[in-house]
Structure formats: C-alpha cells, structure tokens
Amino acid sequence: MPIAVKGNISTVNLPTTCSSNILRDWVSPYDASVVKLLKDAGAIIIGKSNMDEFGMGAYGPTYNPVSFLNNSTNTDSLKNETSNRDLDTPTDDMFVPGGSSGGSAAAVAANFCLSALGSDTGGSVRLPASYCGVYGFKPSYGRFSRYGLVSYASSLDTIGILGNNLENTKTLYDLISSFDPNDATSVDFSSQSCSQERKDLEGITIGIPQEYYVDGLSQEMLECWSNGIKKLENSKAKIVKVSLPNTVNALSSYYCIASAEASSNLARFDGIRFGKRSEQPDLTEKHPLYSHTRTEGFGPEVQKRIMLGTFVLEASSYESYFGKATMIRNMIKEEFRTCFQKADILLTPATIGGAPTVSGIKINSNLEGGVSEYANDVFTVPASLAGLPALVVPFGAKKTTFNNRELQLPLGLQLISEFGNDELCFDVARFFNKTIL
Amino acid sequence: MAVVPKLNIVKNLTKRKVCIGLEIHATLKTKHKLFSNTINHSNINFKQNSNANLFDLGFPGSLPVINNEAVCQAIKASLVLNANVNKFSQFLTFYIYSYDLPLGYQITQKDHPIANYGFLDIMSGSKDFQSKVKKRISINQIQLEMDSAKSIQNNNYVYLDFNRSNQPVLEIVTNPTLESSDDTVSFLKLLLRELIHNELTITNIEQGTFRTDVNISLTDSLDKFGTRCEIKHLSSFNSIKQAIDFEIERQNKLLDNGVEVQHETRGFNEKTLETFLLREKEMDADYRFLPEPDLPIIEVSDRVIDTLRSExxxxxxxxxxxxxxxxxxxxxxxxxxxxxxxxxxxxxxxxxxxxxxxxxxxxxxxxxxxxxxxxxxxxxxxxxxxxxxxxxxxxxxxxxxxxxxxxxxxxxxxxxxxxxxxxxxxxxxxxxxxxxxxxxxxxxxxxLGYIQMKIDLEEFNAIFEKIAAENYKQIERLKGKKNAKKSLKGFFMGKFMSETKGKLNPLDCDKFLEEKLDQN
Known part of the structure; x- marks a missing residue:
C-alpha cells in the first residue's frame, strides 16, 4: 500500500523538515512508532508531504488538486490537466487544500497514494480532508502513538489519517492503533469493543449540536449538513438536538493552549544539536545564537504563536489567559460528556464552507490581520480540546466555476464520538455511502 | 591543604536574626535516567556525550517517559525525611534558555511535588558538645526534576556534555528555619548521611551530585523576614559554611550602614572566600511554567507507600x-x-x-x-x-x-x-x-615467617638449660646485680628469641621465665 507521510512525522530515510527552515534537510535518526508499524506491515512510504510550518495553519502549503480536475475524480483527467498547466506558476485563483496536513490530503485527493498520515492538533487532518474531498480521521487522544511526531501542542496533537475511501482509512487505523510505551500519553484501548457490522443505524442516536449553526455557516454547507442528517435518519438512526454552549469559546481556548504548548515544544530548536544554526550570531546580544537562529529559522506564523504562547505563560498573565483557557477546556469536555448521555455520536459540519482561493485568503487576511484563518477551525477544535475521535466524511459539494470550467468544490461532514469509541465513527460513516432503498 | 585565610566573623554584630533556607539538589541513585531508559551513570569519567539518547538530547519527536524507580526513590527519600507523600503529583516545564538544557526547559515540579512538610532533627549549637540542643529543621517540599547537561566554558567556546542531561535529581527545599552556618552544615551532613544510608544518592560530593543553594536574610524584626540573597551552587560543606559566614557579615555591614540588601543571586569564590553578584533577581515575567502535557499525573497509593517504607x-x-x-x-x-x-x-x-x-x-x-x-x-x-x-x-x-x-x-x-x-x-x-x-x-x-612457635614446658626447659650452660659467666654476673630478676629476664628473653629466630610468642616466653626465675 503506497502511503504519504506528513513532514512532521519522523522517518529515517526521508527528511523530516516540518516545512521549516530551521529543520531544512533534517533527517531524523529514527522512525516514528506509527511509521514503524506501517513499514512492518509492508506499507511503502512514497514520500513526505508538505505542510504548514510545524502544523500551524489552516490553509495549507500547496494547491488543492481540485483546481486541476474536472468534476470527475478520474486520474486520466488529472494527467491531462497537469500536463497542460505550468505548475511552477500557479495562480492566485486556485483553491487551497486546507492545513496543516494539506500535502497529505492533496496527495490522496490527487491519487498519488491511497492513504496518508497527517497530524491533527485542532483540525489539521479534518479541515484539508473536507476541502480536498477525502476522508480524514483524528483518533481519541492517546490511541495512536505520538513518539516520533514533532510536537506542536502535546496535549492536543494526534497522528491522523487521510484516505481516499473509508476502507483504506480504516485499514491504516487498524494498523497504527497500538499502545506504545515510548509515549507516556499513549492509552491501551485493546480491551475496547470492535467495529460492528450493521445493516442499519437502528438504536443509534445522532446528536446535532445546536451551537454549530454558527454565523457565517455557508448555505451549501448548511444544505450538506441537512442532507447528511436526512441520510442517517433514513438509515433508521434517531436524531436528537444536543447543546455545546462553550463552542463559542473553544477557539480562544484552543489558540491559547496550543500557542503556550508550541512555545514550549519549539524551545528546543536552538541551533545547537540539530537543524539550522545561524552563521552570523551577533555576539553583543544576550542570546546571540538563539535569537539569530530562531529568527532566521521560523516563519512568521510560527513566530507569532511562539510569542503569543510565551506571553500567556508569563506569571502575570498565566491565570487570566492560560488558566482560563484550561477552565474552558474542562467545561467543553464536560459538555461533551453530557451530550453523550443523550447521543451516541454527533454529526457536525467539518468546515464553514468549501475551500477558499488563494486570492480570497489574501483579501481576508489584509482585512483582519490573519485572525480569520483561525475561524476555519471552529468545528474541529472542540473535539481536539476534549480529546475525542472524529471522522470527516466527504459529502456533497459546492458548485462553482474555475477557469471557465464547472467545478465541484468538496464539502465534508464530521462525526464525533465518545472517547475510546473511535470505531463508531467508521460504523456510522458507512451509511453515508449506502444507498437506502 | 591550601592555606585558608582567617575569616573575620564579627560575633557581636550578629544581633540580627539570621534566617537561612536551603535548596538541596541530590542526584538520585537509579538504574536509568529520569525520563529515558539511558543508564544513569554517576561516574564522571564516562566518555563525554556517550551516554545520552534521543530524549536526553531533545531530538524532535522524542518524548519523556517517567522512570518509576526514580519516583519510588523520591518517595523513599520523603519517608526518610518524615514528609507527607502527596497522593497526586505533577510535572511542570520550567523555561530557561540555556545551552545545557536541550529541551529549552527543565521538567520539574512546583505546586504538586512528590512530598511536603518533612523535617530532620539536628543537634544545634557550637562545637562545644555540652551546649548542644536538639532542633527540628522543617522541610517544605521534596520534588523530582531532571538535571541539565554539563557545560564547560573555554576560550569563547561552550563545550556540552549530555551524559548528565536528564539524570534524576531530588530537590529538597527547607523552610528558612536555620540560624547559623554550623546548624546548616550539621543539617546537610545529617541529610546526606540519611540519603546515602538509604541508598538514595551516590556518595561522591565532588562530582556535583549534592549541590546546595543557600538563601540568607537578616532581620531585626520578629515577624518579618529581611530581603534575601541566594548563593548558588555550593557543593562542599566547607564552602557552605564559609559562604554563609561571609554573607552574614556582608549583609550586617550593609544594614549597619543603612544600606538595603538587594534581592539578588550570588556566587561564592572558594579562593577569596567571598560571595559575589551573579545576577539581579529576574522579574516575574522571566519565570514561565506549563503543566507538562507529555507526562501523566503521578498517583501514589497508600499500598505503594507502605511497600516502599518496608523496603x-x-x-x-x-x-x-x-x-x-x-x-x-x-x-x-x-x-x-x-x-x-x-x-x-x-x-x-x-x-x-x-x-x-x-x-x-x-x-x-x-x-x-x-x-x-x-x-x-x-x-x-x-x-x-x-x-x-x-x-x-x-x-x-x-x-x-x-x-x-x-x-x-x-x-x-x-x-x-x-x-x-x-x-x-x-x-x-x-x-x-x-x-x-x-x-x-x-x-x-x-x-613471612610470622607464625609464632608453640613449645611446651619441656622444650622451654631444654632451651633454658642450653642458654644457661652456654652463658654461665654472664648469668652469674647478672645474679649479683641489684635488679637481678629483671636483668636476667631481659637477658634470657633476648637469647630465647635468637634461639627461636624470633618466632616465639614473647608473652609465652615471659610467662615461662617469670616462673622459672622465681624457682631458681
């Protein structure tokens, strides 16, 4: 099985750069636990996929293959299109793949491989899955070993899977679900129940979080969501309304915690033991080697989050920022717990809408100073904060025109289930594909 | 021993109350390092940078895994120091940019340490044993943390040896209840003795496995502490005593002259026996902590504590x-x-x-x-x-x-x-x-021919007769002397020894001669 691996997952024979200047050409001396499991199972790693630097970004590092395709997912058309286009001069009217595992999602969407490993901290697998029209899975925190994944925000980071269909996604899931003593946050789920073959969803209750009807939810996503609900209802699932009141606070909590942990995890990149070291440290400064190496090595988004994280951990701001963020996180966990007393699994949109274009992003970020990018994570971040398993299923599309062609811009729905009950996501997802008579 | 210049300890100036608090860092004796499975070598002669794995070097993607043995050792230390072992304890990351910290932070503990509220009883007082009284020194906190790499500065280069990186360190923080350098040294000696006796630390102080930071303040007031100074990285009992004595004198002089003591971190020069300014105390903003997300909270049951106590x-x-x-x-x-x-x-x-x-x-x-x-x-x-x-x-x-x-x-x-x-x-x-x-x-x-000859009375008599026959004249002469018996005994003893080539037990011989000469 050919598999692409995200650039922040360690592999001995390929560079692990995290798409950062500071790890340019860095080849890790060891394989990540998940990579080892895949290799042992006979998988072929076809390459490392591009990503937003250190996993920080929602738009992605590359172009969405949908930009090159007709409204079919035929590989031949891809070949024709790419041969006719000069890829070195991409245009701003192309679509983004979503971040940060955009490279992995694009590789799967373009049929370079059947599935890929990504990483998901606040939606980094699920968002690009939705934009690129592929499956994207984020496990219960602790199910997949993080050993060898270059940490961004340790308490939120998970390895994730992108797959061209549900079966391939599940195959990878089965291969890498393994307790790992090298990761102290690894959880042994081996005693948990396995996937069930169901003929319908009778007895399954689907929760629809009312707070996910957010302002700015696009018309086409709203339709997609309604269709999804109908589809499951037709499969005899029971639909209930549930409430997650702190959804509105999830983003702030997430960016506070993730930045704080990022400032911590990225502190080790000092140019001393590995990676880039600045050639010209100005010896008159207090920490010349650090400041030059890190200024040259980290991109602007990473620097922004390190500074934000450093600020929220300062003694004077700790309680009002990090302390509060942790409190909200606990409330969100509690709210989910309450939801799962009423419902077995939640169905939500994965994104606000379809993938934006590069030019669309540029206009927005000029208007809002780059913060609007963070809003893309609104549906994915809560499950990350609560450590819950979530699966994005491609479902429906937005019709649009691009280069005078009619185009189906993919949309995805998200299934969130209870901690440890990852398999239920797969079980329910099957019914999106089933034709109900 | 180097010549030690005499210190001027002005006794009559120490009218102010001296408050000394200690932070002791003792390397724990364990098989493996604190957060990796690298062997915990206490030997400094180990080849540099030959004993560190990916985590000890802070490589990307490596993760800490808590070494249970280190936790058990820390709990044992807490029991020995009469402290309350906490049911839950938690690690934090503490940020310091320093070349010798490969992660950019130290994994340590703060609000939820392994144990709190311990004590050791010392015999307080001067060298004069009679005036010593028992005194209880209270310990505020006992926690686990990782050691840094060793850095050596030389000609504008910093050399780093990561063998020490991630070694388990027990930090013991006392309350500021010590009042003199003598008490401090007594306490530290007792503490070290306890740790060594219970197999919790290794013995070699010279290798920096037992380091102490000393906090000293002086006050006139009964209910308020003075401004404290911290003297960092003292490793021998002598320098601890000398540094404290110097610092008490320095602070006294400042206060006598109406100068405020500055809250600062100081070092100790072992040659001049003086403390010197290392750095002014950092502002709050420089201290940043984060609950360590890579490590679970440690839960300690009563059963575990009982088992460890029994060991x-x-x-x-x-x-x-x-x-x-x-x-x-x-x-x-x-x-x-x-x-x-x-x-x-x-x-x-x-x-x-x-x-x-x-x-x-x-x-x-x-x-x-x-x-x-x-x-x-x-x-x-x-x-x-x-x-x-x-x-x-x-x-x-x-x-x-x-x-x-x-x-x-x-x-x-x-x-x-x-x-x-x-x-x-x-x-x-x-x-x-x-x-x-x-x-x-x-x-x-x-x-070596050291075995003493065992001979019976008959043999003694035979040799005696032989000597007497061969030295007739001399013996007669000695008999006439004032202290005849003593002289004779000495003479015979010498002859007996040379006859037996010195192998005769002198006590046996003495006993025989004593009786023999009395008979004659």
Missing amino acids: LPESLQARRERLLSYGLSDYTVNVLMDQYKAVEFFEKCAKNRDKKKVANWMVGEIFRFLNENAAEAAGLGDESSFNENQESVMSLSMNDLPISAERLGEVIDLVDSEQVSALRGKNILRKILREKLTETPLQIAKD
Missing part, C-alpha cells in the same frame, strides 16, 4: 543505638557510621567475634588506610585525621577495599589465637591492603 533499611537512629549497645564508644560509632557501608562491613566481620576488638581494627587500621589513600589521591602530604574532616571525600569506598570482611576477620583471628603477634598482624593487614596480596592471611603469615 527501607534500619533507620540511622536504631543503628546507632544498636552499635552503642555493643559497648562501642560514641567516637567509634560516629566513625563507622560516617563511612558508607562501613557498618555493614563491621557487622559482617564482627559476627562471632569480639565486637570491640573488630571495631578497633577497623577504626585503627582500615580507616587509616582509607585516609592515607584519600590523602595520596588528593596529592596531600599530611594525613588529615578522620574526625576533623568528616566531609572529606574518600577516594576509596568500603566496596573498593582490597580486603573483604571475612579476610579481615581471618587476620584478627590470627592475632587472637596468638599465632602471630598484634604488630605482625597489622603488618599482614597492611600488606594485603597496600600490596594487594591475595593469599590467605595464614599463608602470608607463614610465607
């Missing part, structure tokens, strides 16, 4: 009482207890032997050898006596002694059974220690 060896107090019950002197008990594993060695050797005799052999011979060895290793000519230099680091430990307890016992038996004289017995022991002879003590005694 602790006999307490030092019980051990002291038992040794005293053998009739050993205070001094002997102190000497034995101050040397790691000496009591175990003693017990092994003294089993079925005269305990006092064995203790004398150990204090007199074994410890003399250890001291001489330490002095030679340190390149010192003089033999510093043991009790004045209890903190001096012996370069040979009991475990490295070239003699086992059993073999020492065999030497003692040779003397006890009068097979060799006491003097020659000591000679045999010295040869085993110095020349590393491996034969049995009995064989050595035979090879």
Whole structure:
C-alpha cells in the first residue's frame, strides 16, 4: 500500500523538515512508532508531504488538486490537466487544500497514494480532508502513538489519517492503533469493543449540536449538513438536538493552549544539536545564537504563536489567559460528556464552507490581520480540546466555476464520538455511502 | 591543604536574626535516567556525550517517559525525611534558555511535588558538645526534576556534555528555619548521611551530585523576614559554611550602614572566600511554567507507600543505638557510621567475634588506610585525621577495599589465637591492603615467617638449660646485680628469641621465665 507521510512525522530515510527552515534537510535518526508499524506491515512510504510550518495553519502549503480536475475524480483527467498547466506558476485563483496536513490530503485527493498520515492538533487532518474531498480521521487522544511526531501542542496533537475511501482509512487505523510505551500519553484501548457490522443505524442516536449553526455557516454547507442528517435518519438512526454552549469559546481556548504548548515544544530548536544554526550570531546580544537562529529559522506564523504562547505563560498573565483557557477546556469536555448521555455520536459540519482561493485568503487576511484563518477551525477544535475521535466524511459539494470550467468544490461532514469509541465513527460513516432503498 | 585565610566573623554584630533556607539538589541513585531508559551513570569519567539518547538530547519527536524507580526513590527519600507523600503529583516545564538544557526547559515540579512538610532533627549549637540542643529543621517540599547537561566554558567556546542531561535529581527545599552556618552544615551532613544510608544518592560530593543553594536574610524584626540573597551552587560543606559566614557579615555591614540588601543571586569564590553578584533577581515575567502535557499525573497509593517504607533499611537512629549497645564508644560509632557501608562491613566481620576488638581494627587500621589513600589521591602530604574532616571525600569506598570482611576477620583471628603477634598482624593487614596480596592471611603469615612457635614446658626447659650452660659467666654476673630478676629476664628473653629466630610468642616466653626465675 503506497502511503504519504506528513513532514512532521519522523522517518529515517526521508527528511523530516516540518516545512521549516530551521529543520531544512533534517533527517531524523529514527522512525516514528506509527511509521514503524506501517513499514512492518509492508506499507511503502512514497514520500513526505508538505505542510504548514510545524502544523500551524489552516490553509495549507500547496494547491488543492481540485483546481486541476474536472468534476470527475478520474486520474486520466488529472494527467491531462497537469500536463497542460505550468505548475511552477500557479495562480492566485486556485483553491487551497486546507492545513496543516494539506500535502497529505492533496496527495490522496490527487491519487498519488491511497492513504496518508497527517497530524491533527485542532483540525489539521479534518479541515484539508473536507476541502480536498477525502476522508480524514483524528483518533481519541492517546490511541495512536505520538513518539516520533514533532510536537506542536502535546496535549492536543494526534497522528491522523487521510484516505481516499473509508476502507483504506480504516485499514491504516487498524494498523497504527497500538499502545506504545515510548509515549507516556499513549492509552491501551485493546480491551475496547470492535467495529460492528450493521445493516442499519437502528438504536443509534445522532446528536446535532445546536451551537454549530454558527454565523457565517455557508448555505451549501448548511444544505450538506441537512442532507447528511436526512441520510442517517433514513438509515433508521434517531436524531436528537444536543447543546455545546462553550463552542463559542473553544477557539480562544484552543489558540491559547496550543500557542503556550508550541512555545514550549519549539524551545528546543536552538541551533545547537540539530537543524539550522545561524552563521552570523551577533555576539553583543544576550542570546546571540538563539535569537539569530530562531529568527532566521521560523516563519512568521510560527513566530507569532511562539510569542503569543510565551506571553500567556508569563506569571502575570498565566491565570487570566492560560488558566482560563484550561477552565474552558474542562467545561467543553464536560459538555461533551453530557451530550453523550443523550447521543451516541454527533454529526457536525467539518468546515464553514468549501475551500477558499488563494486570492480570497489574501483579501481576508489584509482585512483582519490573519485572525480569520483561525475561524476555519471552529468545528474541529472542540473535539481536539476534549480529546475525542472524529471522522470527516466527504459529502456533497459546492458548485462553482474555475477557469471557465464547472467545478465541484468538496464539502465534508464530521462525526464525533465518545472517547475510546473511535470505531463508531467508521460504523456510522458507512451509511453515508449506502444507498437506502 | 591550601592555606585558608582567617575569616573575620564579627560575633557581636550578629544581633540580627539570621534566617537561612536551603535548596538541596541530590542526584538520585537509579538504574536509568529520569525520563529515558539511558543508564544513569554517576561516574564522571564516562566518555563525554556517550551516554545520552534521543530524549536526553531533545531530538524532535522524542518524548519523556517517567522512570518509576526514580519516583519510588523520591518517595523513599520523603519517608526518610518524615514528609507527607502527596497522593497526586505533577510535572511542570520550567523555561530557561540555556545551552545545557536541550529541551529549552527543565521538567520539574512546583505546586504538586512528590512530598511536603518533612523535617530532620539536628543537634544545634557550637562545637562545644555540652551546649548542644536538639532542633527540628522543617522541610517544605521534596520534588523530582531532571538535571541539565554539563557545560564547560573555554576560550569563547561552550563545550556540552549530555551524559548528565536528564539524570534524576531530588530537590529538597527547607523552610528558612536555620540560624547559623554550623546548624546548616550539621543539617546537610545529617541529610546526606540519611540519603546515602538509604541508598538514595551516590556518595561522591565532588562530582556535583549534592549541590546546595543557600538563601540568607537578616532581620531585626520578629515577624518579618529581611530581603534575601541566594548563593548558588555550593557543593562542599566547607564552602557552605564559609559562604554563609561571609554573607552574614556582608549583609550586617550593609544594614549597619543603612544600606538595603538587594534581592539578588550570588556566587561564592572558594579562593577569596567571598560571595559575589551573579545576577539581579529576574522579574516575574522571566519565570514561565506549563503543566507538562507529555507526562501523566503521578498517583501514589497508600499500598505503594507502605511497600516502599518496608523496603527501607534500619533507620540511622536504631543503628546507632544498636552499635552503642555493643559497648562501642560514641567516637567509634560516629566513625563507622560516617563511612558508607562501613557498618555493614563491621557487622559482617564482627559476627562471632569480639565486637570491640573488630571495631578497633577497623577504626585503627582500615580507616587509616582509607585516609592515607584519600590523602595520596588528593596529592596531600599530611594525613588529615578522620574526625576533623568528616566531609572529606574518600577516594576509596568500603566496596573498593582490597580486603573483604571475612579476610579481615581471618587476620584478627590470627592475632587472637596468638599465632602471630598484634604488630605482625597489622603488618599482614597492611600488606594485603597496600600490596594487594591475595593469599590467605595464614599463608602470608607463614610465607613471612610470622607464625609464632608453640613449645611446651619441656622444650622451654631444654632451651633454658642450653642458654644457661652456654652463658654461665654472664648469668652469674647478672645474679649479683641489684635488679637481678629483671636483668636476667631481659637477658634470657633476648637469647630465647635468637634461639627461636624470633618466632616465639614473647608473652609465652615471659610467662615461662617469670616462673622459672622465681624457682631458681
């Protein structure tokens, strides 16, 4: 099985750069636990996929293959299109793949491989899955070993899977679900129940979080969501309304915690033991080697989050920022717990809408100073904060025109289930594909 | 020993109350490092950067995994120090940008340490033993943390050795209840003795495995502390005493002149015996902590605590009482207890032997050898006596002694059974220690011709008659002397020894002559 691996997952024979200047050409001396499991199972790693630097970004590092395709997912058309286009001069009217595992999602969407490993901290697998029209899975925190994944925000980071269909996604899931003593946050789920073959969803209750009807939810996503609900209802699932009141606070909590942990995890990149070291440290400064190496090595988004994280951990701001963020996180966990007393699994949109274009992003970020990018994570971040398993299923599309062609811009729905009950996501997802008579 | 300039400790100035609090960092004795499975080598002679794995080097993607043994050792230390072991404890990351911290932070504990509220009782007071009183020194907190790499600065380069990186360190924080340098040193000695006795730390202070930061403040007020200064990285008891005495004097002078003491971090110069400014205390903003997300919270059950408590060896107090019950002197008990594993060695050797005799052999011979060895290793000519230099680091430990307890016992038996004289017995022991002879003590005694002759009365008489016949004139002359018996005895003794080539037990001979000369 050919598999692409995200650039922040360690592999001995390929560079692990995290798409950062500071790890340019860095080849890790060891394989990540998940990579080892895949290799042992006979998988072929076809390459490392591009990503937003250190996993920080929602738009992605590359172009969405949908930009090159007709409204079919035929590989031949891809070949024709790419041969006719000069890829070195991409245009701003192309679509983004979503971040940060955009490279992995694009590789799967373009049929370079059947599935890929990504990483998901606040939606980094699920968002690009939705934009690129592929499956994207984020496990219960602790199910997949993080050993060898270059940490961004340790308490939120998970390895994730992108797959061209549900079966391939599940195959990878089965291969890498393994307790790992090298990761102290690894959880042994081996005693948990396995996937069930169901003929319908009778007895399954689907929760629809009312707070996910957010302002700015696009018309086409709203339709997609309604269709999804109908589809499951037709499969005899029971639909209930549930409430997650702190959804509105999830983003702030997430960016506070993730930045704080990022400032911590990225502190080790000092140019001393590995990676880039600045050639010209100005010896008159207090920490010349650090400041030059890190200024040259980290991109602007990473620097922004390190500074934000450093600020929220300062003694004077700790309680009002990090302390509060942790409190909200606990409330969100509690709210989910309450939801799962009423419902077995939640169905939500994965994104606000379809993938934006590069030019669309540029206009927005000029208007809002780059913060609007963070809003893309609104549906994915809560499950990350609560450590819950979530699966994005491609479902429906937005019709649009691009280069005078009619185009189906993919949309995805998200299934969130209870901690440890990852398999239920797969079980329910099957019914999106089933034709109900 | 270097010449130590006399310190001017102005006693009448210390009218202000001195408050001393300590932060002690002791390297825990464990098989593996704190958060990785690298072997925890205490040996500094280990090749540089040869004992560090991916995590010890902070490589991307590597993760910490808590070493349970280190947690158990920390709990044991907490029990020894009479502290409350917390049901839950948590690690934090503490940010310091320093070349020797590969992660860019230290994993340590703060609000939820392994244990809180312990104490040790010391004998407080001056050197004058009579005026000593028992004093309880309270310990606020006992926590686990990782060590940094070792950095050596040389010609604008910083050399880093990551062998020490991630070694488990026990940090013990006392309340500011110590009031003098003497009490501080007594406390630290007792603490170190407890840690060593319970196999919680390794013995070598010189390798920086027992470091102390001292906080000192002076105050006139009864209910308010003065501004404190912290003296960093003191590793010997001598420098701790000297640094505290200097700092008390310095702060007193400042206060006498109406100058405020600044809250600052100071170092200690072992040559000038002065403390000096290292840096002004950082502002709050420089201290950043984050609950360590890579590590779970440690949960300790009562059952675990009970099990660990049962694994602790006999307490030092019980051990002291038992040794005293053998009739050993205070001094002997102190000497034995101050040397790691000496009591175990003693017990092994003294089993079925005269305990006092064995203790004398150990204090007199074994410890003399250890001291001489330490002095030679340190390149010192003089033999510093043991009790004045209890903190001096012996370069040979009991475990490295070239003699086992059993073999020492065999030497003692040779003397006890009068097979060799006491003097020659000591000679045999010295040869085993110095020349590393491996034969049995009995064989050595035979090879050296040290075995004393056992002869019966008949043989004694025969030799006596022979000497008397050969030295008739001389004997007659001696008989006429004032102290005839004594002179004769001396004369015969000499002749007996030369007849037997010195192998005769002089005591046996003396006894025989005493009776024989009385008869004649």
